[in-house]
Amino acid sequence: MEHEKERKTSEAAFTDEIRSQLGGETIALCYQCGTCASSCPVAKVTERYNPRDVIRLSLLGQKQEVLSSDAIWLCSSCYNCQERCPQKVEIADVIYALRNIAIKEGHIPNIYSEFAAGLMNEGRIVPISKFVEKKRPEYGLPPLRPAGLDALKKILTATGFDKIQWKKEGAQ
Ligand code: SF4
Ligand code: SF4
Incomplete structure (x- = not known):
């Protein structure tokens, strides 16, 4: 009972x-x-x-x-x-x-931790590959740099995104 x-x-x-x-x-x-x-x-x-x-x-x-x-x-x-x-x-x-x-509660798949780190550090969730870095000058394009990070950080701070413990599963 x-x-x-x-x-x-x-x-x-x-x-x-x-x-x-x-x-x-x-x-x-x-x-x-x-x-x-x-x-x-x-x-x-x-x-x-x-x-x-x-x-x-x-x-x-x-x-x-x-x-x-x-x-x-x-x-x-x-x-x-x-x-x-x-x-x-x-x-x-x-x-x-x-x-x-x-x-x-800390159940975050590793891929999302990586996306979050990319967003906070580079302003993009997909890292720029060596292939893209190499190809851009061939098309007359400038190197890609982190863009709009200040504005993005303001949003991430205001929404509490930066306070989330983005630790990888299995990491100590
Ligand atoms: S469609 Fe799915 S969510 Fe909606 S009542 Fe049926 S089982 Fe539930
Ligand atoms: S994949 Fe589409 S259909 Fe399936 S649960 Fe998600 S929203 Fe619903």
């Missing part, structure tokens, strides 16, 4: 946490019909991602499983699911809410 009460409390706590995030407000409307999964182009090509499963596990309070898995990072934000959900669950936005919670 006590165990059942604890289970319900942890389910409700995670659902409430998601609903309190921007984009996560509608998660509890899901009745698990599966329309999202059958509309999802990512779910068609990999078994590692199924939006219905992500929502189900979240509503069941499986916080660590949801936040530490790579599934929430595989959504391509195409919004197919969101347009078709009969319950008007804003699924793609729920996934954003889950990503935001994951980031706050």
Whole structure:
């Protein structure tokens, strides 16, 4: 009885946490019909991602499983699911809410840590390759330099982006 009460409390706590995030407000409307999964182009090509499963596990309070898995990072934000959900669950936005919670709790895939470092240091998320550096003069183009860093830093500071611990997973 006590165990059942604890289970319900942890389910409700995670659902409430998601609903309190921007984009996560509608998660509890899901009745698990599966329309999202059958509309999802990512779910068609990999078994590692199924939006219905992500929502189900979240509503069941499986916080660590949801936040530490790579599934929430595989959504391509195409919004197919969101347009078709009969319950008007804003699924793609729920996934954003889950990503935001994951980031706050330090579950950040390495590739995103690298993007963040590139953005903060160079003003771009994709580093300039040696190939591009070499080719630009051949086309009469100047070397690429960090651009607009001062303005960008103001935005990153104002939004709290620079306060996030962008440490790589597995790093100490
Ligand atoms: S389509 Fe909507 S109601 Fe159906 S499983 Fe997906 S989120 Fe839930
Ligand atoms: S928004 Fe994400 S979950 Fe929805 S259909 Fe597109 S890839 Fe799938």
